[in-house]
Amino acid sequence: MVHNRIALFRTERGLSRKELADLIDLNPQTIGFLERGSYSPSVECALRLANVFNLSVDDLFSLKPFPALSTQLSVHKKS
Amino acid sequence: MVHNRIALFRTERGLSRKELADLIDLNPQTIGFLERGSYSPSVECALRLANVFNLSVDDLFSLKPFPALSTQLSVHKKS
DNA sequence: ATTAATTGTTTTGTTTAAGCAATATTTAAT
DNA sequence: ATTAAATATTGCTTAAACAAAACAATTAAT
Secondary structure, three states: OOEEOHHHHHHHOOOOHHHHHHHHOOOHHHHHHHHOOOOOOEHHHHHHHHHHOOOOHHHHEEOOOOOOHHHHOHHHOOO | OOEEOHHHHHHHOOOOHHHHHHHOOOOHHHHHHHHOOOOOOEHHHHHHHHHHOOOOHHHHEEOOOOOOHHHHOHHHOOO
16 A cells, blocks of 8 residues: 655645646546545656646655654654 | 666666566566657556666656666766 | 526546566576 | 577456445535
8 A cells, every 4th residue: 555645735825636636647536545545556647747736656655654744843852 | 658667677677578577576478568768667566666776756657768777877967 | 595607525347567477488507 | 590588469367547326424594
């Protein structure tokens, strides 16, 4: 199983699935399936998604669950 | 079409397809198909491959062709 | 308040492509 | 030439991706 933060970054940017889908030439339904983890996209798909968010694929997809973003804010940082 | 440098990094490490396949629980034939670009792997596959090479997915896969590694050596670097 | 109209999400087929297993072919070494 | 190792091909199974339709939820307008 592969984890992702598509829904997080999509909503953060105020995009609907359709809007996001149009940006990267993908089906809005497919985005739905991805967001609820029904399947793991092709790396091509993943690259297009990461591009549109200006992220690396590794920031968007992971084999291990992502920590909550709130724990990554400055008050929690070690260094 | 998605480009990758699997063959490059695999041979650089002196691994056969079978050896690489065993490391990440994948079919050697599948690696063959990936190396000659017959298809684009799932992002799960891509993450496992990147892990074994200690690379990011973006260093291993790209929507645009990769520049020859020889052009990235220090003598060519700008900064 | 009810109905329409619009927008967003989910479900259900169907098609296409990824991945596997087995086999064939090539390459390398003796 | 023969064997072994590496790579390529073929056929099949499963999962990704799409298209169409169903299902909310919101807003508009009467």
